[in-house]
Amino acid sequence: MLAKLQKRAVDQSSFDRGDVSFILISSALVLFMVPGLMFLYSGLSRRKNALSVIWVCFFGSLVTTITWYIWGYSLAFSPTATNGFIGNLExxxxxxxxxxxxxGSPLIPTLLYSLFQMEFCCVTVAILMGAIAERGRVMPAMLFVFVWVTLVYAPVACWVWNINGWAFKWGVADYAGGGPVEIGSGVGGLAYSWVIGRRHERELVNFRPHNVTLVTLGTFMLWFGWIGFNAGSAFGANLRAVYAALNTCLCASVGGITWCLLDYRIQKKYTMIGLCSGTIAGLVAATPSSGFIPLWASVALGFVASAICNYGTKIKHLIRIDDALDLFAEHALAGIVGLLFNGLFAKNEIIALDDVNTAINGGWLDRNFKQLYIQFAYVIACCAYVFAITALIAKVFCLIPFLNLRASDHAELIGIDDDQIGEFVQDFVEVRRAYDEWAPAAATSSQPEKPEKFNGTHTPVAAGDRHGFPDTNVNVHTPSNINPNHHDGLTLPMSEK
Structure with missing residues (x-):
């Protein structure tokens, strides 16, 4: 029996236990980026739509995990497929x-590599789901995710990370996913937004994020997870991982400062949304480049990427595509800039810090001048493929009535949360400053509104309460000294409810 057990055991002697532990922790950090995106998107949306974006990011991660297990990993990384475009079902x-x-590295097992790459796919899908903001149906979007991971993410990942992928063989430098993750989510989000159409004009007037605190919390959660995202892409606890982590922090910091100052020139305010947006632009730009370029180049990258993304937010107005959460400007453009920086500033001595990839050429700094056009061609291929296939999939879904990705006009008016989720990020109760002067809002008909009666005392009625009165046999009580239309700063105007 002992001999049989020993025969069945997997030989793990070739794996570095420190590297295995590091990638396990990095996988958990990458997964933590998903709730970071939930909070970010929720804070950026209107309150009536804030829970729906949390729901699609969460549910989308579950669908992605199942898809990755069934065939996603195989389609992206099976080594026996030689077509250079997509893997097989090995x-x-x-x-x-x-x-x-x-x-990725002979020092970690395939199963761990799959786990790490699965979390990358989950984050990509979570970013993409920002495209449904404020007008998309949630359950058809989850079926869309299953198809999109199969036909878009897996092929693009195969191109650049599979040992038989055409981009890998061509020598494209994409460290942690400028193509599959950033262009995939940013350009894919633009295509999705184009197909489902713009929000109604009434929803575009005077639009502001409903909770800036959530935006800030989500940004720092993303930064925290992004360190595992980029450092873990060295696939070992080595100096290249440390270098990538420091590059990530430098690029994010410069990006945040740059965007904030660019916004100040117009608004004369140091906005928190601008600070968070620039930080994310820097993090995105560091994704394809942090394991390739010197530290000083990351400083320049943070500045250039943040400035381009800041001005890039105006593109959606020029092309009339309602990219509500700026997926294209934040992710696609920053990812493209990071990829092009690799063509200029990638250094072999930095790549070789992992003691595995010691023979990879750098960019112009290593006098490898062809690397820039290789990077540019890869960017064009990724953008064209992702946009075309994403738009095609979305269009097919919209032609099937029960799979239509666009919510109804009524759902958009009352909010996706109320229409499809049935729950809300927050519940609000109208409270007066004087506890003994609680009163309902002004009656909307000739009959006065009736507050609840509990143990013989009158209790407040929440403005917009949808649950009715548990006891309709109540006395009417409206204090004469209370103006029911008074807005005392503790209640919200009806336009916001």
Whole structure:
């Protein structure tokens, strides 16, 4: 029996336990980016739509995990497919994906590599789901995710990270996902927004994020997870991972400062939304470049990427596509800038810090001048493929009535939360400053509104209360010294409810 057990055991002697532990922790950090995106998107949306974007990010991650297990990993990373475009089903259901050395590093097993890459896919889908903001149906979007991961994310990941991918063989420098993650989500989000159409004009007037605190919290959660995202892409606890983490922080910091100052020139205010937007632009730009370029180049990258993304937010107005959460400007443009910076500033001595990729050429700093046009061609291929296939999938969904991705006009008016989720991020109760002077809002008919009666005392009625009165046999009581139309700063105007 002992001999049989020993025969079944996987030989793990070739794996570095420190590297395995580091990538396990990095995988958890990358997963933590999903709730960061939930809070970010929720804070950027109107209150009546704030829970729906949390729901799609969460549910989308669950769908992505199942898709990745079934065939996503195999379509992206199976080494026996030689077409250079998409993998086969060798690892379908993760069959045979266990203890062999991984494509990223021989020091970690294939199964761990799959886990890490799965979290990348989850984050990409969560970013993409920002495209449904304020007018998209949630459940059809989840079916869309299943198809999109299969036909868009997996092929693009195969191009650049599979050992037989055409971009990998061509020498494209994409460290942690400028193509699959950033262009995939940013350009894919633009295509999705184009197909489902613009919000009604009434929803575009006087639009402001409903909770800036959530935006700030989400941004820092993303930064925290992004360190695992970029450092873990060195696939080991090595100096290249440390270098990538520091590059990430430098790029994010410069990006945040740049965007904030650019906004100040117009608004004369140091906006928190601008600070968060620039920080995210820097983090995105560092994704494809943090394991390739010197520290000083990351400082320049943070400045250039943030400035381009800041001005890039105006593109959606020129092309009349309602990219509500600026996925294209924040993710696609910053990812493109990061990829092009690799063509100029990538250094072999930095790439070789992982003691694995010691023979990869850098960019112009290493006198490898062809790298820039290689990067540019890769960007064009990713943008064209992602936009075309995403738009095609979305269009097909919209032609099927029960899979239509666009919510109804009524749903957009009352809010996606009320129409499709049935819950809300917050519940509000109208409270007067004087506890003994609680009173309902002004009656909307000739009959006065009736507050609840509980133990013989009158209790307040929440403005917009949808649950009715548990006891309709109540006395009417409206203090004569209370103006029911008075807005005392503790209640919200009806236009905001």
């Amino acid at each position: 690892f379908g259901g993760h069959h045979n994906a266990l203890g062999d050395p991984s494509p």
